[in-house]
Amino acid sequence: MRHDIRTELRGVLPEEALRLVPRAFDIIGSKQKAVAIIELPEELREYERQIAAALMRVHKNVVSVLAKESERTGEFRIRDLRLVAGDPDTEVVHKESGCLFKLDPRRVYFSPRESAERERIAAKVGDGESILVMFSGVGPFPICIAKRHERVRATAVEINPHAHNYCVENIHLNRVGDHVTAILGDVREICPNLGETFDRVLMPLPKGAHKFLDVAIPLLRDGGILHFYHWAPEPDLFSQAEELVAAAAEACGRRAEVLERVRVSQYSPRVWKIRVDARISAR
Numbered sequence: 001m002r003h004d005i006r007t008e009l010r011g012v013l014p015e016e017a018l019r020l021v022p023r024a025f026d027i028i029g030s031k032q033k034a035v036a037i038i039e040l041p042e043e044l045r046e047y048e049r050q051i052a053a054a055l056m057r058v059h060k061n062v063v064s065v066l067a068k069e070s071e072r073t074g075e076f077r078i079r080d081l082r083l084v085a086g087d088p089d090t091e092v093v094h095k096e097s098g099c100l101f102k103l104d105p106r107r108v109y110f111s112p113r114e115s116a117e118r119e120r121i122a123a124k125v126g127d128g129e130s131i132l133v134m135f136s137g138v139g140p141f142p143i144c145i146a147k148r149h150e151r152v153r154a155t156a157v158e159i160n161p162h163a164h165n166y167c168v169e170n171i172h173l174n175r176v177g178d179h180v181t182a183i184l185g186d187v188r189e190i191c192p193n194l195g196e197t198f199d200r201v202l203m204p205l206p207k208g209a210h211k212f213l214d215v216a217i218p219l220l221r222d223g224g225i226l227h228f229y230h231w232a233p234e235p236d237l238f239s240q241a242e243e244l245v246a247a248a249a250e251a252c253g254r255r256a257e258v259l260e261r262v263r264v265s266q267y268s269p270r271v272w273k274i275r276v277d278a279r280i281s282a283r
């Protein structure tokens with residue numbers, strides 16, 4: 001039976017340090033090669049090599065252990081990750097429900113915890129839709145959608161060149177090259193010049209997507225669907241997002257009808273990443 005890293009560290013770390021060892025951490029990669037990303041409190045710094053070694057003994061596919069050194073920051077939404085132990089080459093191929101995502105978590109945004117959200121969105125897509133994925137990262141949304149719907153066409157726009165390059169590679173790895181096109185650049189500059197409108201627009205940038213609603217809304221055909229992500233503090237999770245979407249639609253001479261409100265994940269004790277889906281129609 002596989003035990004957890006606390007059990008593995010019993011007798012190695014003092015009891016009070018053992019209690020601080022996190023039970024949860026992210027593992028990104030495959031059975032062949034994975035990296036673990038762990039949050040270590042300052043008090044565990046002196047034990048971090050033992051903790052990393054225990055983690056690699058318990059999870060034999062983990063070849064590198066990275067410690068979170070900051071929150072996600074900047075335009076690329078990446079955090080500082082410090083190599084605690086293992087292979088300095090932290091590029092992996094993450095396997096997730098029939099898709100492969102090659103990436104290096106030190107260079108790009110990727111969260112293995114969001115696979116259920118990708119599935120939820122893919123399940124909403126109809127055959128033959130044209131979809132714009134803004135802020136597309138290494139391509140998990142468009143690829144997950146294209147793997148499940150043979151006749152969709154998705155355009156993915158991303159500003160981080162590393163993420164864009166991985167997205168291009170991932171499109172080939174997943175054999176969806178006929179259905180997904182990746183474009184490197186700023187959504188604000190690229191999208192208005194695409195020369196087409198879409199059935200569905202995804203905006204998976206909770207910190208700041210609202211600043212791009214004026215770009216997204218005119219690109220939806222009459223009756224098209226917007227998936228808008230936002231960070232929201234408790235207790236009122238949805239009002240601000242709904243107001244932002246309604247005001248942006250109004251400013252574009254359109255009408256927004258909210259279809260669904262979803263708590264996607266908890267960001268901090270009282271702040272959630274939420275999604276509001278809205279149908280955008282002509283006035």
Ligand SMILES: C[S@@+](CC[C@H](N)C(=O)[O-])C[C@H]1O[C@@H](n2cnc3c(N)ncnc32)[C@H](O)[C@@H]1O
Pocket residue numbers: 075076077109110111114134135136137138139140141157158159160163185186187188204205206
């Ligand atoms: C929260 S991440 C989501 C990435 C991806 N959709 C996913 O789910 O893994 C947001 C992404 O938006 C990109 N981004 C931020 N501002 C952008 C902009 N103005 N134009 C294009 N991409 C942008 C960042 O580089 C980052 O990869």
